[in-house]
Amino acid sequence: MKLLTRNTDYAVRALSYIAMENGRTITVAELSEELKISWSFLRKILQILSREGLVFSIKGKGGGFRLAQPANRIFLLDLIRIFQGLIRLNACIINNTACPNIRICILKKKIDIIEKSIISELHPVTLETLLNQQNELLHLQTI
Amino acid sequence: MKLLTRNTDYAVRALSYIAMENGRTITVAELSEELKISWSFLRKILQILSREGLVFSIKGKGGGFRLAQPANRIFLLDLIRIFQGLIRLNACIINNTACPNIRICILKKKIDIIEKSIISELHPVTLETLLNQQNELLHLQTI
DNA sequence: TAGTACGATACTAATTTAGTATCATTTACA
DNA sequence: TGTAAATGATACTAAATTAGTATCGTACTA
Numbered sequence: 001m002k003l004l005t006r007n008t009d010y011a012v013r014a015l016s017y018i019a020m021e022n023g024r025t026i027t028v029a030e031l032s033e034e035l036k037i038s039w040s041f042l043r044k045i046l047q048i049l050s051r052e053g054l055v056f057s058i059k060g061k062g063g064g065f066r067l068a069q070p071a072n073r074i075f076l077l078d079l080i081r082i083f084q085g086l087i088r089l090n091a092c093i094i095n096n097t098a099c100p101n102i103r104i105c106i107l108k109k110k111i112d113i114i115e116k117s118i119i120s121e122l123h124p125v126t127l128e129t130l131l132n133q134q135n136e137l138l139h140l141q142t143i
Numbered sequence: 144m145k146l147l148t149r150n151t152d153y154a155v156r157a158l159s160y161i162a163m164e165n166g167r168t169i170t171v172a173e174l175s176e177e178l179k180i181s182w183s184f185l186r187k188i189l190q191i192l193s194r195e196g197l198v199f200s201i202k203g204k205g206g207g208f209r210l211a212q213p214a215n216r217i218f219l220l221d222l223i224r225i226f227q228g229l230i231r232l233n234a235c236i237i238n239n240t241a242c243p244n245i246r247i248c249i250l251k252k253k254i255d256i257i258e259k260s261i262i263s264e265l266h267p268v269t270l271e272t273l274l275n276q277q278n279e280l281l282h283l284q285t286i
Numbered sequence: 287t288a289g290t291a292c293g294a295t296a297c298t299a300a301t302t303t304a305g306t307a308t309c310a311t312t313t314a315c316a
Numbered sequence: 317t318g319t320a321a322a323t324g325a326t327a328c329t330a331a332a333t334t335a336g337t338a339t340c341g342t343a344c345t346a
Contacts, residue, residue, distance in 0.1 A: 001144065001145070001146070001227065001230060001231070001232060002144070002232065002334095003144070003232040003254055003257065004250075005333095005334065005335085006334075006335065006336095007334080007335085027290090027291070027292090028291085028292080029290095029291085038335095038336065038337085039337095040336070040337050040338075041335075041336055041337080043292080044336085044337090046292085047292075047293065047294080050292080050293085051293090051294095057291090057292055057293085058291080058292080058343095058344085059290090059291055059292045059293080059342075059343045059344055060289095060290065060291055060292080060342095060343050060344025060345055061289065061290045061291060061344060061345045061346070062290080062291080062344080062345065062346090063290075063291045063292065063343085063344070063345090064291070064292085065292090076250075084144065087144060088144070089144060089145065089146040106268075106272065106273055107147075107219075107268070107273075110264045110265060110268065111146055113264055114146065114260060114261050114264050114265075117257060117260040117261075117264075118257050118260075121253045121256055121257050121260075122253060122257075125249075125250070125253065129249065130249055130250075145303095148302095148303065148304085149303075149304065149305095150303085150304085170321090170322070170323090171322085171323080172321095172322085181304095181305065181306085182306095183305070183306050183307075184304075184305050184306080186323080187305085187306090189323085190323075190324065190325080193323080193324085194324090200322090200323055200324085201312095201313085201322080201323080202311075202312040202313060202321095202322060202323045202324080203311090203312045203313020203314060203321070203322055203323080204312090204313055204314040204315075204320070204321045204322060205313075205314060205315095205321080205322080206312085206313070206314090206321080206322045206323065207322075207323085208323090287346100288345100288346095289344105289345090289346090290343100290344085290345085290346105291342100291343085291344080291345100292341105292342085292343080292344100293340105293341075293342075293343095294339100294340090294341080294342100295338100295339090295340090295341105296337100296338085296339085296340105297336100297337075297338075297339095298335100298336080298337070298338090299334100299335075299336070299337090300333100300334080300335070300336090301332100301333080301334070301335085302331100302332080302333070302334085303330100303331080303332070303333085304329100304330075304331070304332085305328100305329080305330075305331090306327100306328075306329070306330090307326100307327085307328075307329090308325100308326090308327085308328095309324105309325090309326090309327105310323105310324075310325080310326105311322100311323080311324070311325100312321100312322080312323080312324095313320100313321085313322075313323100314319105314320090314321085314322100315317105315318105315319095315320095316317100316318095316319090316320105
């Protein structure tokens with residue numbers, strides 16, 4: 001059971017990289033090189049991010065991608081939604097054409113609680129959060 | 144993202160059925176019929192439960208399965224472990240040959256918290272819990 | 287107008303989950 | 317004693333999801 005798939009993971013990394021370049025336009029080629037992630041896969045991911053309005057794209061020579069939103073408006077939960085769909089832990093048992101077995105239903109409550117917990121932990125996490133974290137860590141290392 | 148796979152789901156149902164028959168020996172054929180679950184799939188699941196010591200089996204004519212432990216000693220978390228492996232939400236990102244990107248590491252904390260929350264919600268859930276729940280519900284309906 | 291970049295989309299490959307089949311062994315009992 | 321009923325072990329197939337690639341088209345810049 002994975003909380004984040006590779007898509008999401010790479011999206012986070014790509015966005016982080018772009019964010020740290022302060023408005024420079026970044027090509028997939030550069031991202032791929034710097035992050036050591038397959039060019040074509042990254043390409044697809046960036047296309048999706050663009051379609052979803054998280055980055056905007058500039059075509060042609062000198063083109064590339066920039067953030068379409070400030071880092072504190074880019075939420076991890078949105079990335080998860082985009083690449084993995086809504087978080088629904090109980091799809092299997094509960095939505096399964098009306099679970100034919102009443103004795104499992106106590107689990108629904110538990111699962112709802114877990115779902116809420118996941119969301120409440122992840123809700124405050126934005127691209128900015130992740131970047132700040134990095135700065136803090138870097139700072140600590142220099143002390 | 145599923146919290147429980149079908150394996151686990153069916154295991155719970157099968158064990159519940161067996162538990163409610165008060166020590167009678169139950170065949171896979173009966174389980175399959177009553178629970179409307181594929182015979183061969185159930186068969187495999189019961190074989191695993193047997194190997195893992197949650198039920199014991201009686202071979203030959205008149206044989207079948209019984210619980211090898213009282214219902215309050217059969218934990219949902221064990222079933223999850225058996226059929227899905229340990230709950231490890233961060234396998235992808237963190238254990239991934241040392242996540243090459245420091246900026247993701249704040250997620251580790253969050254993910255650990257979520258993992259703990261899942262475990263603490265599910266830890267108290269035993270077969271007995273699930274059965275009692277059913278009794279309560281049935282009771283309520285008769286009032 | 288050539289080259290560089292993204293847009294759309296279809297395709298393949300790998301992994302995980304779900305489900306089936308088969309042969310061997312044990313047991314009850316007619 | 318031998319046959320049918322049951323599980324044990326294990327290998328296999330199928331479906332679904334995730335991961336990754338390829339290709340052709342379009343826009344932009346120099």
